[in-house]
Amino acid sequence: xxxxxxxxxxxxxxxIQWSELQTQFxxxxxxxxxxxxxxxxxxxxxxxxxxxxxxxxxxxxxxxxVSDDQAKEWQDANRQFWAVVVKPWVLxxxxxxxx
Numbered sequence: 001x002x003x004x005x006x007x008x009x010x011x012x013x014x015x016i017q018w019s020e021l022q023t024q025f026x027x028x029x030x031x032x033x034x035x036x037x038x039x040x041x042x043x044x045x046x047x048x049x050x051x052x053x054x055x056x057x058x059x060x061x062x063x064x065x066v067s068d069d070q071a072k073e074w075q076d077a078n079r080q081f082w083a084v085v086v087k088p089w090v091l092x093x094x095x096x097x098x099x
Contacts, residue, residue: 009043013084015095018074021081024090025071032070033093034062039082046086066092 024030033042034057042063045053057063073079074094081092 003044005047006040006044009047009084009086010040013039013082016081016083016092018071018077018079018081021083021090021092022071022075025066028065029089030066031089031091032064032066033091035093035096037062037093039084039091039093043084043086043091046089046091 021030031046033039037057042054042057054063080095082095083090083092085091
């Protein structure tokens with residue numbers, strides 16, 4: 001059976017520059033998702049309030065609030081991301097060379 005919620009989130013992902021995310025960072029709404037995770041799967045867990053799964057990723061440092069150090073590094077590099085909104089959060093995953 002198709003997962004409509006997952007498909008909807010997948011369609012809502014977009015590439016975005018760091019400069020376009022700074023307002024969300026300043027508002028404390030930006031969440032880092034490690035490159036080894038599936039961004040849509042993380043977004044779906046957040047949307048479904050799957051606290052145990054999200055906590056597990058957080059405990060492993062794979063999902064976290066974006067730090068000041070990350071923000072500075074990304075600003076200096078004018079980094080690009082995959083992003084998806086799960087209100088009130090914006091989940092971001094740095095693009096890798098093979099993204």
